Amino acid sequence: xxxxxxxxxxTKLYFGKGSLSxxxxxxxxYGQNVLLIYGGGSIxxxxxxxxxxxILQKAGKTVAEVAGVMPNPTIHKLNEGVAVARKHNTDLxxxxxxxxxxxxxxxxxxxxxxxGDPWEKYYIRFEEPDCETLPVGCVLTMxxxxxxxxxxxxITNPEQKLKIGHVFADEKIMPRFSVLDPTYTLTLPKYQMTxxxxxxxxxxxxxxxSGEDDNTSDYISEGLMRSVIHASRIAxxxxxxxxxxxxxxxxxxxxxxxxVSKGKSTDWMVHMLGQAVGALTDATHGxxxxxxxxxxxxxxxxxxxxxxxxxxVNVWGVFPENKTDxxxxxxGLAAMEGWMKELGLVLHIGxxxxxxxxxxxxxxxxxxxxxxYKVLTKDExxxxxxxxx
Amino acid sequence: xxxxxxxxxxTKLYFGKGSLSxxxxxxxxYGQNVLLIYGGGSIxxxxxxxxxxxILQKAGKTVAEVAGVMPNPTIHKLNEGVAVARKHNTDLxxxxxxxxxxxxxxxxxxxxxxxGDPWEKYYIRFEEPDCETLPVGCVLTMxxxxxxxxxxxxITNPEQKLKIGHVFADEKIMPRFSVLDPTYTLTLPKYQMTxxxxxxxxxxxxxxxSGEDDNTSDYISEGLMRSVIHASRIAxxxxxxxxxxxxxxxxxxxxxxxxVSKGKSTDWMVHMLGQAVGALTDATHGxxxxxxxxxxxxxxxxxxxxxxxxxxVNVWGVFPENKTDxxxxxxGLAAMEGWMKELGLVLHIGxxxxxxxxxxxxxxxxxxxxxxYKVLTKDExxxxxxxxx
Numbered sequence: 001x002x003x004x005x006x007x008x009x010x011t012k013l014y015f016g017k018g019s020l021s022x023x024x025x026x027x028x029x030y031g032q033n034v035l036l037i038y039g040g041g042s043i044x045x046x047x048x049x050x051x052x053x054x055i056l057q058k059a060g061k062t063v064a065e066v067a068g069v070m071p072n073p074t075i076h077k078l079n080e081g082v083a084v085a086r087k088h089n090t091d092l093x094x095x096x097x098x099x100x101x102x103x104x105x106x107x108x109x110x111x112x113x114x115x116g117d118p119w120e121k122y123y124i125r126f127e128e129p130d131c132e133t134l135p136v137g138c139v140l141t142m143x144x145x146x147x148x149x150x151x152x153x154x155i156t157n158p159e160q161k162l163k164i165g166h167v168f169a170d171e172k173i174m175p176r177f178s179v180l181d182p183t184y185t186l187t188l189p190k191y192q193m194t195x196x197x198x199x200x201x202x203x204x205x206x207x208x209x210s211g212e213d214d215n216t217s218d219y220i221s222e223g224l225m226r227s228v229i230h231a232s233r234i235a236x237x238x239x240x241x242x243x244x245x246x247x248x249x250x251x252x253x254x255x256x257x258x259x260v261s262k263g264k265s266t267d268w269m270v271h272m273l274g275q276a277v278g279a280l281t282d283a284t285h286g287x288x289x290x291x292x293x294x295x296x297x298x299x300x301x302x303x304x305x306x307x308x309x310x311x312x313v314n315v316w317g318v319f320p321e322n323k324t325d326x327x328x329x330x331x332g333l334a335a336m337e338g339w340m341k342e343l344g345l346v347l348h349i350g351x352x353x354x355x356x357x358x359x360x361x362x363x364x365x366x367x368x369x370x371x372x373y374k375v376l377t378k379d380e381x382x383x384x385x386x387x388x389x
Numbered sequence: 390x391x392x393x394x395x396x397x398x399x400t401k402l403y404f405g406k407g408s409l410s411x412x413x414x415x416x417x418x419y420g421q422n423v424l425l426i427y428g429g430g431s432i433x434x435x436x437x438x439x440x441x442x443x444i445l446q447k448a449g450k451t452v453a454e455v456a457g458v459m460p461n462p463t464i465h466k467l468n469e470g471v472a473v474a475r476k477h478n479t480d481l482x483x484x485x486x487x488x489x490x491x492x493x494x495x496x497x498x499x500x501x502x503x504x505g506d507p508w509e510k511y512y513i514r515f516e517e518p519d520c521e522t523l524p525v526g527c528v529l530t531m532x533x534x535x536x537x538x539x540x541x542x543x544i545t546n547p548e549q550k551l552k553i554g555h556v557f558a559d560e561k562i563m564p565r566f567s568v569l570d571p572t573y574t575l576t577l578p579k580y581q582m583t584x585x586x587x588x589x590x591x592x593x594x595x596x597x598x599s600g601e602d603d604n605t606s607d608y609i610s611e612g613l614m615r616s617v618i619h620a621s622r623i624a625x626x627x628x629x630x631x632x633x634x635x636x637x638x639x640x641x642x643x644x645x646x647x648x649v650s651k652g653k654s655t656d657w658m659v660h661m662l663g664q665a666v667g668a669l670t671d672a673t674h675g676x677x678x679x680x681x682x683x684x685x686x687x688x689x690x691x692x693x694x695x696x697x698x699x700x701x702v703n704v705w706g707v708f709p710e711n712k713t714d715x716x717x718x719x720x721g722l723a724a725m726e727g728w729m730k731e732l733g734l735v736l737h738i739g740x741x742x743x744x745x746x747x748x749x750x751x752x753x754x755x756x757x758x759x760x761x762y763k764v765l766t767k768d769e770x771x772x773x774x775x776x777x778x
Contacts, residue, residue: 002571002635004405009398012560015652016393171401182391216616216636220643223612226703227605246391247605250652254609263404263639314615 002215002263009257011149012177015250017242019181020051020139026177027059030135031091034061035084037105039069039097043141046187052096052139064088066108069097071285072156072163072278073104075119078111085112085134095138095175099145099199099285102138106153106173109134123155123164129173138178143185143249144196144286146203146256148178156279161365163279165271180253182246190239194343195286197232197248201225202270202289203255209297209307210265210371221260222314227251229315229339236343267372270296273384276365283352290345291352295387297333299380304373305329349388359385391604391652398646400538401566404639406631408570409440409528415566416448419524420480423450424473426494428458428486432530435576441485441528453477455497458486460674461545461552461667462493464508467500474501474523484527484564487585488534488674491527495542495562498523512544512553518562527567532574532638533585533675535592535645537567545668550754552668554660569642571635579628583732584675586621586637590614591659591678592644598686598696599654599760610649611703616640618704618728625732656761659685662773665754672741679734680741684776686722688769693762694718738777748774 014022027034034056043049056063066081085093085108095105111118113131121127138148147153151173154165185193208221228251234244254260273296274288281288301308309325312318312332320328337347346352354362363382368375376384403411416423423445432438445452455470474482474497484494500507502520510516527537536542540562543554574582597610617640623633643649662685663677670677690697698714701707701721709717726736735741743751752771757764765773 002404002632002639004408006401006403006408006411008401012395012397014395015391019393019395022395213632214616214619214636215632216613216620216639216643219612219616219619220609221612222615223608223610224605226611227603227608230603230608231605243391243602243604246652247603250391250605254605254648259643263635 002213002217005262007258007262008171009149009174010171011174013149013180013253014177015180016246017181017183019179020055023052023055023139023179024059026137027056027061027092032062033089033091034063035088035090035093036063036065037069037081037093037095037097037101037108038065038067039101041067042187043096048096048139048141048184052094056094064090069101069104071100072282073100073107075155075157078104078107078118078155081108082111082118090134093134093136095136096141098140098142099147102136102140102145102147102175103153103155105136105138106147106151106168106175107155109136109173110168119155119157122166123157123162126166128169133170133172136175138175140178140180140249141184142188142192142196143245143252144199146200146252148175148180149253149257150174152256154275161279161361163275163365164367165275180249182242182249185245185249186240192284193235193239194345195284195290196252197228197235197286197343198290198340198345199286200248200252200255201228202293204228204260205293206268206270207261207264207266208311209300209304209373210267212306213264215264217260217262217264224251224255224260225315232343265371268369269372269376272367272369273381276362277349277352277354279365280358280362281353287346287352288349290340291347291349292384292388294333294337294340294347295384299384299387300372300374301329301333307373308332349385354389356386356389391602394651396647396651397560398538398563399560400563402538402569402642403566404569405635406570406572408568409444412441412444412528412568413448415526416445416450416481421451422478422480423452424477424479424482425452425454426458426470426482426484426486426490426497427454427456428460428490430456431576432485437485437528437530437573441483453479458490458493460489461671462489462496464544464546467493467496467507467544470497471500471507479523482523482525484525485530487529487531488536491525491529491534491536491564492542492544494525494527495536495540495557495564496544498525498562499557508544508546511555512546512551515555517558522559522561525564527564529567529569529638530573531577531581531585532634532641533588535589535641537564537569538642538646539563541645543664550668550750552664552754553756554664569638571631571638574634574638575629581673582624582628583734584673584679585641586617586624586675586732587679587729587734588675589637589641589644590617591682593617593649594682595657595659596650596653596655597700598689598693598762599656601695602653604653606649606651606653613640613644613649614704621732654760657758658761658765661756661758662770665751666738666741666743668754669747669751670742676735676741677738679729680736680738681773681777683722683726683729683736684773688773688776689761689763690718690722696762697721738774743778745775745778
């Protein structure tokens with residue numbers, strides 16, 4: 001049954017080649033002091049940094065910077081940014097980068113005016129902000145996380161070996177605007193593109209593989225998954241194909257802006273497993289998801305045969321004639337495995353630096369959620385991780 | 390190719406049984422004077438009027454009313470509402486009803502502070518408002534038009550025999566909030582429910598049957614269409630099935646809140662034909678669309694075989710083996726015709742009061758758009774209308 005819910009996603013999106021030109025108009029809505037956030041410096045090499053800075057300067061803004069936001073942004077980096085943002089009297093946080101940079105900007109948004117420990121408040125106690133929050137704008141340079149149109153922010157605590165996401169309740173935490181220019185994703189290394197593609201696909205899976213109903217969200221999910229599969233095959237052959245990359249960028253946004261989870265339960269165990277692997281290995285997020293997915297889905301398949309069967313038929317075009325439900329369901333996962341191999345996704349956590357010795361620590365770092373077809377025990381988590389090695 | 394676009398739909402939606410309880414919280418955001426808009430009085434019979442008025446009174450609001458908004462709201466009724474709204478110093482327009490009532494509220498929103506003729510400005514010259522606009526909230530009692538989450542407003546001019554829709558550019562014209570309680574749709578006569586179902590389906594078709602690309606919007610459209618078909622069959626057998634009615638309500642919103650048209654061209658000729666029939670006969674909107682659809686789609690099929698083939702396979706599950714593209718495409722429309730008959734949709738404009746003698750006037754009232762697979766001539770419009778008789 002489509003359960004009760006509320007929906008509000010006010011983020012304004014500017015999509016397409018040259019859409020950075022809308023930044024000028026957006027900047028007029030905010031105060032003088034802009035805090036520019038970015039990652040390892042690729043935006044300096046590809047010219048996006050100069051383009052953005054040029055627009056900020058023309059708009060007469062006073063700009064401070066936090067550079068070097070890492071792929072799995074840490075609580076230490078967050079605390080560093082809080083200090084800079086306070087000193088700058090920041091009016092607008094402008095994130096230029098991929099999902100980690102956007103996540104970081106949102107974590108900053110709720111932390112700058114909070115005077116306790118943000119890790120304890122938002123990532124251990126999962127509280128909502130009760131302080132002023134800062135508006136965030138994004139210029140996205142990588143498709144995958146969906147961070148450009150949601151209120152989520154994943155932060156890593158390396159000492160505690162924890163990587164935790166908090167999806168904030170207030171739509172004010174969502175970026176006020178996001179610039180989505182697919183040409184910005186064209187310079188991304190193929191490994192990162194492919195990891196992003198799987199991140200998109202898995203976001204949809206996480207919301208799809210839960211519940212027993214034929215609700216609209218599942219139908220939209222199937223459409224999005226088919227679009228990802230179609231576009232990813234084109235992008236894999238030719239990463240410079242603008243049409244494929246633009247469709248991937250657009251599916252990424254809709255895969256995780258709350259739409260396809262509306263009115264239904266969700267799973268998210270692949271992310272819990274992948275994030276635990278990421279906390280221990282610092283591996284690329286999308287690849288950690290890819291590496292644990294098949295062992296996880298094959299393990300839970302018997303508990304959700306009807307949905308895995310539907311997935312096989314509606315997403316992968318498996319012909320159901322003269323086959324048992326279980327056979328159809330398994331054929332769907334085999335088709336998915338074929339696609340994953342075709343894209344060159346990492347299928348073993350061993351390739352990401354995980355070892356058999358690390359498994360107890362990864363198990364410890366894995367948060368067990370109860371929305372999927374089977375609530376895992378710690379032993380089952382260990383089994384799935386061993387299967388993923 | 391996914392073309393350039395911007396996207397922003399800030400409407401806050403409250404979905405599910407009992408969601409009217411959120412109205413109280415929303416009312417706090419607006420001023421003292423609420424203008425309550427409703428239709429023929431069904432909300433008085435089913436108790437929704439009392440529920441809403443009770444919440445307004447508890448919130449201490451001063452309420453004026455515009456009752457009797459008709460299914461195809463006229464420019465005269467609009468002018469009447471403008472006078473009431475001005476006298477009341479309206480702070481919030483609250484629409485309680487179906488799409489016509491919501492459309493009317495939005496037309497009012499842009500007209501109250503405009504001191505010329507709104508018909509001339511918005512429906513003949515298609516200008517954007519340059520005056521203050523009033524916030525609109527909706528409590529929806531019928532699923533179909535999608536008016537609850539878009540900036541469109543259709544108004545009829547009976548003297549000029551014109552029924553014209555204007556989709557305003559500014560997202561401020563979209564309802565600020567909409568309450569979507571599927572139980573409110575359960576008391577609707579079956580004829581109205583079925584007309585609404587076809588309106589939903591056709592909104593998706595209008596955006597789908599245009600362009601040559603495999604873009605994400607088309608994949609989302611296919612998911613939504615499958616959901617409508619699935620849920621409509623259940624609702625047709627048992628209109629009291631809450632799950633089916635809730636899925637229909639949710640697809641209605643997404644069928645016309647701009648999402649599935651992003652980055653692509655659109656058709657909208659079925660609406661142009663249907664609205665012209667409606668302007669002459671005052672027939673139920675969804676039924677006018679149903680009655681012209683098959684003759685229209687069969688006429689344009691040869692110009693868009695690839696898309697009609699995709700529609701057949703991805704939406705209707707037509708097996709493509711050993712068939713020509715044309716045969717597959719036609720089988721898709723045959724499947725659609727079967728579904729339309731199953732639901733009891735009106736398949737001839739003659740049943741809606743149109744006559745052969747009216748056809749020249751209907752042709753005259755039909756606005757010809759150029760987004761579909763074939764730009765029609767006036768003669769072709771006449772041919773399609775004759776086929777629809």
